[in-house]
Amino acid sequence: MEGKEKNECSGMCEVDMHMFAQIGHEIPEIEAEAFHNEEIKKIKLSDYRGKWLILFFYPADFTFVCPTELEEMANHYGEFQKLGAEVLSVSGDTVFVHKAWHDTSEAIKKITFPMVADPRRDLCVAFGTLIEEEGLSLRGTFVVDPDGILRIVEMNDNSVGRNAKELLRKLQAAQFVREHNGNVCPASWEPGDETLKPGLDLVGKI
Numbered sequence: 001m002e003g004k005e006k007n008e009c010s011g012m013c014e015v016d017m018h019m020f021a022q023i024g025h026e027i028p029e030i031e032a033e034a035f036h037n038e039e040i041k042k043i044k045l046s047d048y049r050g051k052w053l054i055l056f057f058y059p060a061d062f063t064f065v066c067p068t069e070l071e072e073m074a075n076h077y078g079e080f081q082k083l084g085a086e087v088l089s090v091s092g093d094t095v096f097v098h099k100a101w102h103d104t105s106e107a108i109k110k111i112t113f114p115m116v117a118d119p120r121r122d123l124c125v126a127f128g129t130l131i132e133e134e135g136l137s138l139r140g141t142f143v144v145d146p147d148g149i150l151r152i153v154e155m156n157d158n159s160v161g162r163n164a165k166e167l168l169r170k171l172q173a174a175q176f177v178r179e180h181n182g183n184v185c186p187a188s189w190e191p192g193d194e195t196l197k198p199g200l201d202l203v204g205k206i
Contacts, residue, residue, distance in 0.1 A: 021127045026148045028126050034088070034114035035098035043088075043114065050146050052085035052171060057129045057140040061093045061101040061108075065161045069139070071107035072164040079168055083175065084146075087113040091137060094119050129155070141167060143174055151178075 021027050031044045045053070056073060058066045070089055080087055089111070093101075098115040102108050116123065118137075124130035129140035139162060143152035151174045156162060173185040176195065183195040 019126060021142065021150050021153075023150050023153060025150060027142075027144055027150050030122055030126060032090075032116050032118060032123060033095045034116045035095040035102065036114040037112070038099075040095045041114070043116065045144075046148065048086050048088075048144075049148055052083065052146060052175070053142075053144040054080060054085055054087045054167070054171070055090060055123075055127065055140075055142040055144065056087060057090045057124065057127065057137045057142075059136040059139070059158050060091055061097050062105075065139075065158070066091075067105055067107040069161050069164075071110055074107075074110035074112065076164040076168060077111075077113055080171070083168070083171055085171060088116050089113065090116040090118055090123050092118050092121055092124065092135065131158075143167075143171055145174065145178060 019028050027045055029044060029046050031042060034041050034043050056069075058069060060066065073087060073089070077087060091098075095115075095117040098117060102111065102115070118124055121130050121135070121137075124137045127140055127142060129137040131138060136158070139156035139158055139160070141152075141154040141162060142150060145151050152170050154162065154167075154170075169190060172191050173189050176185060176189075176191070177183060180195070183197050185195055186193075189195065
């Protein structure tokens with residue numbers, strides 16, 4: 001169709017690239033169910049416009065590395081909220097499996113953010129985390145700004161867990177850049193550190 005980017009899918013079908021998440025572009029609109037506060041809720045990604053959004057993909061409930069990551073995210077959830085961010089964990093499990101895991105795991109009982117169910121793998125496909133031959137998601141982390149624009153992507157092999165404190169630091173850096181147009185954050189930047197303003201006067205002096 002005219003006006004839309006197209007790409008081939010396994011040489012057999014055409015895919016509208018606007019349905020896939022890309023840095024610097026608006027994330028696709030997708031609806032899903034979530035287990036949250038002992039309830040099953042319908043959510044849309046656009047529900048979170050006006051605040052920062054963290055999408056935290058993981059392979060599956062009742063596994064090994066996943067509960068360590070999710071417990072750490074739960075322990076830091078209040079800090080994300082103070083920064084005006086919502087956290088959504090996402091896996092291919094159903095909301096009923098999320099509830100069963102939440103009821104039985106001491107680590108997962110700490111979670112108070114929505115646990116999104118993606119049994120059709122719509123979110124996994126849209127965000128590029130799906131391992132097709134396994135039907136599971138990679139450990140993908142996505143930071144979306146209040147306008148729905150994707151700003152940060154982190155993708156790990158499923159044998160490597162993530163760091164919630166580092167994710168907080170990245171969120172703070174993204175927020176600083178948004179609030180201070182023209183400034184950029186150098187390596188390992190922390191709030192209060194000096195930033196850079198790109199220009200010819202800096203060329204060859206860093």
